Amino acid sequence: xxxxxxxxxxxxxxxxxxQLKAGLKAADPVIGSGGIYFGPVLDERTLTRHPxxxxxxxxxxxxxxxxxxxxxxxxxxxxDDWVPKLTWEDLPERLGPQLRVDxxxxxxxxxxxxxxxxxxxxxxxxxxxxxxxxWRAAIVEDELRAQAGTPAYAYQVDFRRxxxxxxxxxxxxxxxxxxxxxxxxxxGTARKRASSRRR
Numbered sequence: 001x002x003x004x005x006x007x008x009x010x011x012x013x014x015x016x017x018x019q020l021k022a023g024l025k026a027a028d029p030v031i032g033s034g035g036i037y038f039g040p041v042l043d044e045r046t047l048t049r050h051p052x053x054x055x056x057x058x059x060x061x062x063x064x065x066x067x068x069x070x071x072x073x074x075x076x077x078x079x080d081d082w083v084p085k086l087t088w089e090d091l092p093e094r095l096g097p098q099l100r101v102d103x104x105x106x107x108x109x110x111x112x113x114x115x116x117x118x119x120x121x122x123x124x125x126x127x128x129x130x131x132x133x134x135w136r137a138a139i140v141e142d143e144l145r146a147q148a149g150t151p152a153y154a155y156q157v158d159f160r161r162x163x164x165x166x167x168x169x170x171x172x173x174x175x176x177x178x179x180x181x182x183x184x185x186x187x188g189t190a191r192k193r194a195s196s197r198r199r
Contacts, residue, residue, distance in 0.1 A: 002026075056144040067141055068155035069134040075126050086121035095125055099132040
């Protein structure tokens with residue numbers, strides 16, 4: 001509210017959509033960086049239960065859930081000039097706030113450098129943020145659903161589209177493998193690769 005120069009919910013309700021969107025650019029007060037999270041908030045009034053804490057929700061227990069991501073999920077989220085210029089010296093400071101979990105960035109960097117000799121700071125940044133921000137939540141949700149005996153499926157898209165010269169797999173690159181691009185049609189190459197992964 002401070003970023004929008006308002007002091008009450010009444011004033012907030014008078015703002016335009018564009019003004020509200022502009023306010024989302026303020027630094028997240030919890031994480032200390034990035035924009036404000038735009039999504040459901042556990043306010044104990046309208047939303048009184050966390051979707052996956054302490055367990056999976058009973059209200060959707062009979063509905064199968066599939067959740068996952070791509071190997072380079074967060075490449076679609078960061079477009080800052082500093083990302084491709086990352087060095088080992090400034091990586092810990094840049095990586096820490098983006099992990100969204102209480103863990104030492106230095107430890108994360110050391111582990112990834114041991115697992116992937118020759119990895120660049122930028123590639124490590126994307127691998128680590130994908131694991132911390134995307135995979136962690138997916139695994140938690142899948143495991144809690146499994147504990148409750150409700151249907152849940154996990155996936156990760158690893159293959160690369162060689163025909164387009166694409167070397168990375170950011171978020172949404174899975175779409176051609178799952179969504180027809182025109183009525184009644186499914187991209188042949190994507191379908192074959194997706195099918196081979198399911199076997």
